[in-house]
Amino acid sequence: xxxxxxxxxxxxxxxxxxxxxxxxxxxxxxxxxxxxxxxxxxxxxxxxxxxxxxxxxxxxxxxxxxxxxxxxxxxxxxxxxxxxxxxxxxxxxxxxxxxxxxxxxxxxxxxxxxxxxxxxxxxxxxxxxxxxxxxxxxxxxxxxxxxxxxxxxxxxxxxxxxxxxxxxxxxxxxxxxxxxxxxxxxxxxxxxxxxxxxxxxxxxxxxxxxxxxxxxxxxxxxxxxxxxxxxxxxxxxxxxxxxxxxxxxxxxxxxxxxxxxxxxxxxxxxxxxxxxxxxxxxxxxxxxxxxxxxxxxxxxxxxxxxxxxx
Amino acid sequence: xxxxxxxxxxxxxxxxxxxxxxxxxxxxxxxxxxxxxxxxxxxxxxxxxxxxxxxxxxxxxxxxxxxxxxxxxxxxxxxxxxxxxxxxxxxxxxxxxxxxxxxxxxxxxxxxxxxxxxxxxxxxxxxxxxxxxxxxxxxxxxxxxxxxxxxxxxxxxxxxxxxxxxxxxxxxxxxxxxxxxxxxxxxxxxxxxxxxxxxxxxxxxxxxxxxxxxxxxxxxxxxxxxxxxxxxxxxxxxxxxxxxxx
Numbered sequence: 228x229x230x231x232x233x234x235x236x237x238x239x240x241x242x243x244x245x246x247x248x249x250x251x252x253x254x255x256x257x258x259x260x261x262x263x264x265x266x267x268x269x270x271x272x273x274x275x276x277x278x279x280x281x282x283x284x285x286x287x288x289x290x291x292x293x294x295x296x297x298x299x300x301x302x303x304x305x306x307x308x309x310x311x312x313x314x315x316x317x318x319x320x321x322x323x324x325x326x327x328x329x330x331x332x333x334x335x336x337x338x339x340x341x342x343x344x345x346x347x348x349x350x351x352x353x354x355x356x357x358x359x360x361x362x363x364x365x366x367x368x369x370x371x372x373x374x375x376x377x378x379x380x381x382x383x384x385x386x387x388x389x390x391x392x393x394x395x396x397x398x399x400x401x402x403x404x405x406x407x408x409x410x411x412x413x414x415x416x417x418x419x420x421x422x423x424x425x426x427x428x429x430x431x432x433x434x435x436x437x438x439x440x441x442x443x444x445x446x447x448x449x450x451x452x453x454x455x456x457x458x459x460x461x462x463x464x465x466x467x468x469x470x471x472x473x474x475x476x477x478x479x480x481x482x483x484x485x486x487x488x489x490x491x492x493x494x495x496x497x498x499x500x501x502x503x504x505x506x507x508x509x510x511x512x513x514x515x516x517x518x519x520x521x522x523x524x525x526x527x528x529x530x531x532x533x534x535x536x537x
Numbered sequence: 538x539x540x541x542x543x544x545x546x547x548x549x550x551x552x553x554x555x556x557x558x559x560x561x562x563x564x565x566x567x568x569x570x571x572x573x574x575x576x577x578x579x580x581x582x583x584x585x586x587x588x589x590x591x592x593x594x595x596x597x598x599x600x601x602x603x604x605x606x607x608x609x610x611x612x613x614x615x616x617x618x619x620x621x622x623x624x625x626x627x628x629x630x631x632x633x634x635x636x637x638x639x640x641x642x643x644x645x646x647x648x649x650x651x652x653x654x655x656x657x658x659x660x661x662x663x664x665x666x667x668x669x670x671x672x673x674x675x676x677x678x679x680x681x682x683x684x685x686x687x688x689x690x691x692x693x694x695x696x697x698x699x700x701x702x703x704x705x706x707x708x709x710x711x712x713x714x715x716x717x718x719x720x721x722x723x724x725x726x727x728x729x730x731x732x733x734x735x736x737x738x739x740x741x742x743x744x745x746x747x748x749x750x751x752x753x754x755x756x757x758x759x760x761x762x763x764x765x766x767x768x769x770x771x772x773x774x775x776x777x778x779x780x781x782x783x
Contacts, residue, residue, distance in 0.1 A: 240648075244588055244626065244648050245587060245588040245626075245648075245649075245650055287739055288739075289739035289740055289741075289742060291739065291740065291764055291765075292740060292764060292765050292768050294768070294778065301777045301778050304777050304778075307777075307778070325778065327776060327777065327778045328776070329757075329758070329759040329760060330759070330760055330762060330771050330774070330776050330778060331759070331760065331761045331762065332762055332767055332768070332771065332778065333761055333762065333763045333764070333767065334763075334764060334767075335763075335764070336738075336739075336763075336764070337703055337734070337736055337763050338699055338702060338703060338738075339702050339703065339705075339706040340702055347706070351707075351710050352588075353761055354687060354689055354707075354712065354732050354734065354761065355586060355587070355588035355589065355687060356588075357732045357759040357760075357761055358586055358588075358589070358687050358731045358732050358759065359589055359591055359644075359646065360759045361731070361757065361758065361759055362642075363759070365776050365777075366776075366777050367775050367776070367777065368772075368775050368776055368777035368778070369777075510635075515777075517777040518777065530642065531632055531633075531640070531641045531642050531643075532641045532642070
């Protein structure tokens with residue numbers, strides 16, 4: 228990315244307090260590769276003309292890295308803050324300012340010789356903001372999210388010379404060998420895989436295969452698929468609980484396996500009393516792909532519960 | 538003193554000792570909070586910098602306070618003394634409640650704007666606490682003390698002009714700055730500060746001085762991770778945030 232940012236969450240403390248940050252803005256036409264896409268900071272998509280804020284006085288002689296939000300790597304994390312997007316040639320959803328727990332990512336220079344007044348004030352505000360985050364909880368990273376597969380259905384697809392490595396190499400390379408074998412390595416095959424399997428993929432579980440290049444490899448959960456229960460939806464969890472208690476035959480076994488697969492060991496019930504467990508956990512839990520596809524306690528709930536043990 | 542230092546080092550208690558020092562240093566920055574009844578079912582601490590007054594209330598199990606008026610007890614209210622020269626900015630910020638009740642750890646945050654030369658906080662926190670059987674009489678906590686500058690540990694790849702410019706800028710903006718480098722920084726130094734600013738130049742321009750970003754110490758302090766070295770630091774800490782970067 229360069230020295231510009233856009234999609235700024237202008238009401239966020241880092242742009243407001245203790246003093247508002249005043250940026251120099253320019254307006255530009257929406258880049259062609261942003262068209263038709265959405266991101267956390269552009270839930271309705273980027274308008275035909277959009278505004279860019281200057282964080283550094285001039286374009287750097289080199290480049291600043293951005294966090295790849297467009298692959299959904301961490302938008303699944305509760306409490307994650309998308310604060311500004313980078314002006315990136317690659318795709319919409321590349322973050323230049325973001326926070327998870329005690330960690331804040333600042334993608335621009337902090338050299339006062341390079342920073343604009345707006346950036347200087349934002350940096351000052353950020354340091355104050357983070358001072359109040361000492362006890363914030365983070366969640367660990369285990370694997371990338373399922374959104375990775377969706378990206379390869381569009382990345383570089385409509386270029387005059389389409390980007391094929393995504394569907395020919397990275398997409399199948401991220402699957403367990405059994406799934407890789409039958410994958411046809413075309414955009415159409417990627418579309419079909421995403422349509423059929425994305426709600427049921429998972430990775431990062433103990434005993435699953437890992438790859439030196441792609442990390443944890445993804446499998447499709449045939450139990451969840453047979454039940455028609457996307458593994459990250461609350462109504463699926465409720466269905467598994469109902470089936471585990473009152474279901475019959477193979478569906479009951481499938482539901483029990485899903486519960487074992489996705490309910491984090493830290494909160495897994497010791498006595499199989501799923502009704503009591505769910506009553507207790509209902510308001511505490513969320514599903515996170517990137518920690519290893521778990522129903523787990525929301526880190527923000529853990530922050531508040533510190534004193535509950537006294 | 539030498540004997541104590543030697544004992545601490547030889548006994549393997551050094552990490553514990555450093556934690557204790559860090560806690561004591563943090564305690565120096567806390568405001569005095571008085572007025573809690575004897576055997577109050579909560580503990581309370583408070584601090585203020587030039588942007589926020591923060592009160593942390595830790596309620597005992599089964600006790601709660603109120604975020605809003607639900608007919609059971611008065612909601613939490615914070616009043617800044619008019620003569621302390623500090624203005625409240627916006628509404629009092631409270632964590633999410635459950636049917637108006639606040640349980641466990643309750644962070645009460647008021648954005649503030651101190652006037653010129655104002656450096657002492659004087660405020661009153663009004664609250665009621667109840668358990669399922671009873672409510673204590675309304676409580677008025679007095680909060681007093683100095684606003685302290687935020688202590689920022691600035692970590693750079695080398696102690697050069699670039700590092701000096703950053704430190705000078707932050708000092709001019711009211712921060713207490715300690716400069717260090719990626720080669721020298723350790724967890725104890727990070728823990729002693731309110732915020733760590735882990736600086737980076739452009740991609741691959743930090744040279745050998747930035748090679749230790751990947752082994753950056755784990756710390757309790759919040760980290761503002763900058764640029765390329767920042768992505769390496771966060772990734773090496775295993776945080777679900779920089780699993781991909783371009």
